[in-house]
Amino acid sequence: MELIGRRAECRQLDEVLHAVRSGAGRALVLRGYTGVGKSALMEYAVRQAAGCRVVRVAGFESEKELAYAGLQHLCTPILDRLDQLPDPQRDALSTAFGLSAGPVPDQMLIGLAVLSLMSHAAEGQPLICVIDDLQWLDRASVRVLSFVARRLAAESTAIFMATRTDDPQIANLPTMEVEGLGRAAAAALLDTVWTGPLDERVRQRIIAETRGNPLALIELPHDLMGHELAGGFGMHSPAGLSARIEESFLRRVEALPHDTRRLLLIAAAEPTGDPTITWRAGALLGIDIKAAAPAVADGLAEFGVQVRFRHCLVRSATYRSAPLQELQMVHQALADVTDAERDPDRRAWHRAQAARGPDESVAAELERCADRARARGGLAAAAAFLEYATMLTLDPNLRVDRALAAAGAKVEAGAYEAAADLLDVVEQSANTDHQAARAELLRARLAYVVGRGSDAPPLLLKAARRLAPIDPALSRATHLHALQAAISAGRLSMGGVMEVAEAARNLSYPADPTLTDLLLKGFSTYCTEGIVPALPILRRAVAAARGDVPEHERNLLWLAGMAALPIWDGESWDVLSARHVELARRAGALAELPLALISRSMMLVFSGELTAAGVLLDELKTVTEATGLALGPEPGLVLAAFSGDQAEVRAIIESTTADIMLRGEGIWLSTAEFCEALLNNGSGDYAAALPLAERAAAQADLSSSSKRAEVELVEAAVRAGETSTAAEMFARLQEETSASGTDWALGIESRSRALLSEGPQAERLYLKAIERLGRTRMRADLARAHLLYGEWLRRERRRIDARAQLRIAHDMFELMGMAGFAARARTELLATGETVTKRTTAPSGPQLTAQEAQVARLASEGLTNGEVGARLFISPRTVQYHLSKVFTKLGISSRAQLADVLSSHES
Structure with a gap:
């Protein structure tokens, strides 16, 4: 059938099909109002897809709450390729579709599984996926399809999606706006469906009032009386065109x-x-x-x-x-x-719609459906089942319990307004202290996930206190959550870290504490009593985290890494951050992976491994784009500060400060101040560094930025002539470093004390600092010790000795990529009479794109195409596509050559 007036649209569809037949993947969203012709255009694409495999699904309004229902309908014809997927992907998809039992699958791991499934299905012939009425597809399916549609680079797969409405999940996909037909095309279409006599005035009015809507042009004339078509004016405008068409069908x-x-x-x-x-x-x-x-x-x-x-x-x-x-x-x-064994959820949903009033058997069945939906990762579906179960429950206590469960599921699913409405009902009907406490906890969690700012800590603390006599373990976990929220809110918190710490210090702890208990007790003791009494507890917490951690506490590994900082245990920070990333990757826990990557990249930055940190931040960007998680600017900001990139640091701070203040995340203010202080110390602008370091160090929070600002403050104050300020801060710093006794702590202590010392004592301290720090992996701190010692030697007029130390510092900074400190070392070397050749950073040879570089780096580490694809959220076929381009650009023919060539290329 010829589509009248759709030549341009058909040409665009033909171009997508041509690209797919040529081995490229494409996605196209067709957006337009009801009846405008989206479905007809997709039928055209299907007819043109001769020789291709076509799978299709249409969204149904009544199925919108059933997680992955639409995705399962779409994928059913190609599930014969399921066994070809890597185990984590196969297990995730099987669990999501209810084909097998297993742990709750991560949504983005499901997306990667669908991408791989489609890639395999397209090996023999191009694959065409047609999704109609996307606005009615369940949200879990839409998120996965959006993820897949963005990663079709070399998949021989096309995804066509038709929708009536704007959807943020598909906002950045290529989109065809399907408009009404022009007047000439609309007249031509009307002539094909109405062959009888038609008054010209009525004809023009139909064309005008339908606004060129093809379905309206086809259907509405049949709904008009003969005398209206012959010249009357009976066709009135209803509230909306779709309502008029629906009325015609009705x-x-x-x-x-x-x-x-x-x-x-x-x-x-x-x-x-x-x-x-x-x-x-x-x-x-x-x-x-x-x-x-x-x-x-x-x-x-x-x-x-x-x-x-x-x-x-x-x-x-x-x-x-x-x-x-x-x-x-x-x-x-x-x-x-409906088969109760094969499709229990849909059967329960039908039973719920059939209920004529409260029905406990149906409500209980809906609860079981919610459990199954949650096990598949369908939080929105679980929330819908629980909400309907609440409506069908007569018993008041049970009704409140189910409403609480529904509200919790709504929070997890991101349906925050619906969760708040349910909590309003619960708070008016709660009959027990336990129900009231759970409601308060949910209200606090809601405040935290919505704002992550100053409102959350006091609400979480209130909930924790109420839970204490009812559920002590949950109360302690909530106290720890409140402490995390207070750390995040920092100086913007209404109560602050100290209020939460004081409350947690007075709790009763079990004889056999969990990691949650140890972290809470350790941090609260540190805040309220200082490092000395807290040290053994924090060490025990770090040791517990390095052991066997239960799965439900795995997300605390980043907090355990933070616990390693006040005790100056760099080795444990290294081990814990690396382990967290490994576990998150292995489990496909993509919601957890960003935090693990941040912790690991921060550790690498502080140890001077800036290139490795940059690789992780590239991966972090990929993950956050895939998951849609919004993160603060700390990771890139800290790397830019250590790199000495003043323009980047200031651009990040200027572009994010207003949003940070709005969200109430004061921890980022401390980070920004620390980074600017570090940047200014690196360039030798100590007067500018001093007030920034003072503000960051003054914060009584547990952020790594506040602790490290103390070190920056000592150096800036000494060089700015503020000796009393430096001595006061050193005394505070020494309390922690002496108690810790690690090489990292004592090395920093010796280096900082040397700045305040003179003569032989200063030299002994600098040498001691170099010896101590040389036994750690903290190469950035070691290089700074060589720099400070070299600067001291030059001022002592020992130029030859100074050159040796400054040359070591300069070369270390250059190799690490710490350009600001390298420039400072270069200036000092020049002052000794040394000739220094600045290392060129101009690129030479063939340049790889960002994704090619990522693929090449991971492949050079020995990862397979499947492993690289899982890391970067692309299919193995796309990995091979990028590798072939890398090989061509670098003039190599095998993966074995990658490591050497990349190393040489980067040098």
């Missing part, structure tokens, strides 16, 4: 025989389009198979391999116009014929 449905209408209603309530279920439900209600004929003859529906309505508005008109009792009867019939 009149046609109402004209059908009773049994035909009921059969259409069964089909409208049954979202899978399975004719067997439709016929069996019809038989239960005494409907003969012949009842379908009038609907088919009128072009309203097809009853073939699948039951399909001519348009989604036929379905909605049929369903919405049915009386409540009729709907309940149809849903009960569908529940009776």
Whole structure:
């Protein structure tokens, strides 16, 4: 069938199909209002896709809450390739689809599994995926499809999505805006469907009022009386065009025989389009198979391999116009014929729609559905099941418990307004202290996830206190959560870290404490009593984290790494940060991976491994783009500060400070001040560094930035002539470093004391600092010790000795990429009479794109294509595509050559 007036749109679809046949992947969103022709254009694409494998799905309004329902319908024809997926991906997808039991799968791991599945399915012939009515597809499926659509680089796969509405999940995908037909095309279409006499004024009015909407042009003339078409003006404008079209379809449905209408209603309530279920439900209600004929003859529906309505508005008109009792009867019939073993969730949903009032058996079944949905990672579905179970519950206590569970699921699913509404109901109806405490905890969690600012710590603390006599373990976990929230809020918190720490210090702790207990007790003791009494507890917490950590406490590894900082245990920080990244990657815990990558990259930056930190931050960017998680600017900011990139540091601070203040995340203010202080110390601008370091060090929080600002403050104050300020801060710093006794701590202590010393004592301290720090992996601190010693030697007029130390410092800074400190060392060397050649940073030779460089680095470490793809959220085929370009650019022919060539290329 020729599509009138759609030449440009068809050409764009043809271009996508041509690219896919050539081995490239493409995605295209068709967006437009009801009836404008999106479905017709996708049917055109399907007809043009000769020789391709086509899979398709349409969203159904009644299935919008069933997690991964749409995705499963789409993928069912290609699940024969499931065994070809890597184990974590196969297990995640099988669990999401309810094909097997397992731990809750991460949504982005499911996305990677679908990408791999489609990649394998497209090996023999191009794969075309057609998704209609995306606005009614469940949110879990939309997020996964959006993830996949962005990663089709070399997949021979096309994804066409049609939607009526804007959706942030697909906002950045290539989009075709489908508009109404122009007047000439609209007139031509109208002429094809209305061949009788038509008054020209009415003809023009139809074209104008339909705004070129093809479905309206085809359907509405049939709904007008003959005298109206002959010259009357009976066609009035309703509230909306889609309502007018739906009204037209409704009149046609109402004209059908009773049994035909009921059969259409069964089909409208049954979202899978399975004719067997439709016929069996019809038989239960005494409907003969012949009842379908009038609907088919009128072009309203097809009853073939699948039951399909001519348009989604036929379905909605049929369903919405049915009386409540009729709907309940149809849903009960569908529940009776739906297999309880194979499809228990859909059966329960039908039973819920059929319920005529509170029904405990249905509510209990919906609760079980919620458990299954949660196990598959379908938080939105779990929330919907629990909310409906609440509505069907008569017992007041049980009703509140289910409402609490529903509110918790809504919070996890990101439905914050719905969660708040449920909590309003709970707080008015709570009958027990436990219910009231759980409601307070949920209210606090809601405040934390929505704002992560100053409101959350006092609410979490209030909830923790209320839980103490009811559930001590949950109370302690909530206290720790409150402490984390207070650390994040920093100086902007209404109560602050100290208030939470004071509360936690007075708690009773079990004889056999968990990692949660040790971290809470250690941090609260540190805040309220100082490092000496806290040291053994923090060491025990760090040791516990380095041992076997239960899965539910794995997300605390970053906090355990933070606990290693006040005790100056660089080795444990290294071990814990590396382990956290490894566990998160292995488990596919993509929601947890960003925090693990931040912790690891920070550790690498402080140890002077700036290139390795940059690689992790590239991965972090990939992960955050894939997951949509918003993170503060700390990782890139700290790297830019150590690199001496003044423009980047200031650009990040200027672009993020207003948003940070709005969100109430004061920890980032300390980070920004520390980074600017470090940057100014690196360039020798000590007067500028001093007030910044003072502000950051003055914060009584537990952030690494505040602690490290103390070190920057000592150096800046000494060089700015503020000796008393430097001595006061050194005394505070020494309390921790002396108690710790590690080489890192004592090395920093000796280096800082040397700045305040003179003569032979200063030299002994500098040498001691170099010896101590040389036994650690903290190469940035070691290089700074050589620099400070060299500067001291030059001022002592020992130029030859100074050159040796300054040359070591300069070369170390250059190799690490710490350009600001390298420039400072270069200036000092020049002052000794040394000739210094500045290392060139101009690129030479073939340049790799950012993704090519990432792929090349990971492949050079020995990772397989599948492992590289899992790390970068692309398919193995796309990895190979990038590697082939890398090989060509670098003039190599095998992976074995990559490491040497990359090392040489970067040098």
